[in-house]
Amino acid sequence: MSEPLKLLAFAGSTRKDSYNQAVLNVVSDAAEAAGAIVDRVSLADFPMPLFDQDLESRDGLPPTTIELKKRMTAADGLLIASPEYNSAFSPLMKNTIDWVSRAETDDEPPLSAYRGKSTLLVAASPGGLGGIRGLYALRSVFQNIGVTVYPSMLAIGSAYQLVDDNGVLTDEKWRQRLASLAKEYVDFAGKLKG
Ligand SMILES: Cc1cc2nc3c(=O)[nH]c(=O)nc-3n(C[C@H](O)[C@H](O)[C@H](O)COP(=O)(O)O)c2cc1C
Numbered sequence: 001m002s003e004p005l006k007l008l009a010f011a012g013s014t015r016k017d018s019y020n021q022a023v024l025n026v027v028s029d030a031a032e033a034a035g036a037i038v039d040r041v042s043l044a045d046f047p048m049p050l051f052d053q054d055l056e057s058r059d060g061l062p063p064t065t066i067e068l069k070k071r072m073t074a075a076d077g078l079l080i081a082s083p084e085y086n087s088a089f090s091p092l093m094k095n096t097i098d099w100v101s102r103a104e105t106d107d108e109p110p111l112s113a114y115r116g117k118s119t120l121l122v123a124a125s126p127g128g129l130g131g132i133r134g135l136y137a138l139r140s141v142f143q144n145i146g147v148t149v150y151p152s153m154l155a156i157g158s159a160y161q162l163v164d165d166n167g168v169l170t171d172e173k174w175r176q177r178l179a180s181l182a183k184e185y186v187d188f189a190g191k192l193k194g
Helices: 019-033 053-059 063-073 091-100 132-144 172-193
Strands: 006-011 037-040 077-081 118-124 154-156
Touching: 006 019, 019 037, 019 077, 019 118, 019 172, 063 091, 077 172, 091 132, 118 132, 118 172, 154 172
Parallel strands: 006 037, 006 077, 077 118, 118 154
Antiparallel strands: none
C-alpha cells in the first residue's frame, strides 16, 4: 500500500480572528477525513524578518525559515488560505514564499522546497469577491516556482457573516463546498504523487 498523502496547511494571516484560518480549518479537517496527514502550522510560529538579500548574505536563513522548509519538504502538497490585500495576497505570504525559496547551501537545488509539490488555494474576505483576485496572483507565483496549483479555487465573501466568535465557519453550504473541494484535491494530489 502506498504511503498516505502528507500536506502542510497554513494561512496567509496570523490575525487572531482570521477568516482565512477558519476556512483553512474546514479544508484541513476534510483533507484528513479523505485520508491525508495534515501538518497544521501557524505562520505566527515562524516569524521571519522582511526579506533582505544583504541580511541573508550576512546571517544566512533564519532558523524559522529552515524549520518551515523542512516541514514543507516533508509534505507532498500544500493547503493554503490566503487573504487579499489590495487585490494581491498578503505581505506575510510573499515574505514567507521568498525566504522558503532560498537555498541553505551552495549545492542545494533551486526552489527545492517547492518543486514537485501541488497546492490547493482558498480565500475568505469580508468583501464581496472573497479574495479571488489575491488567489489569482498567488496562483501565478506558485506556478512559476514549480508548484502545480489545483485548477479549482474557492473564495468566500461576506466572511464576517459566516464565521462565529470562536473562529468557526458555521455556514453549512460553504463547509460542504470546501470539504468537497478538499476531497477532490486529495485525490488529485495523491495521483500526482504516484
Ligand atoms: C492592507 C489591506 C488591504 C486589504 N485589501 C483588500 C482587498 O483588496 N480585497 C478584499 O476583499 N479585502 C481586503 N482587505 C480586507 C481583508 O480581506 C480583511 O482584513 C480580512 O479579514 C483579512 O483576512 P483574515 O481575516 O484572514 O485576517 C484588506 C485589508 C488590509 C489590511
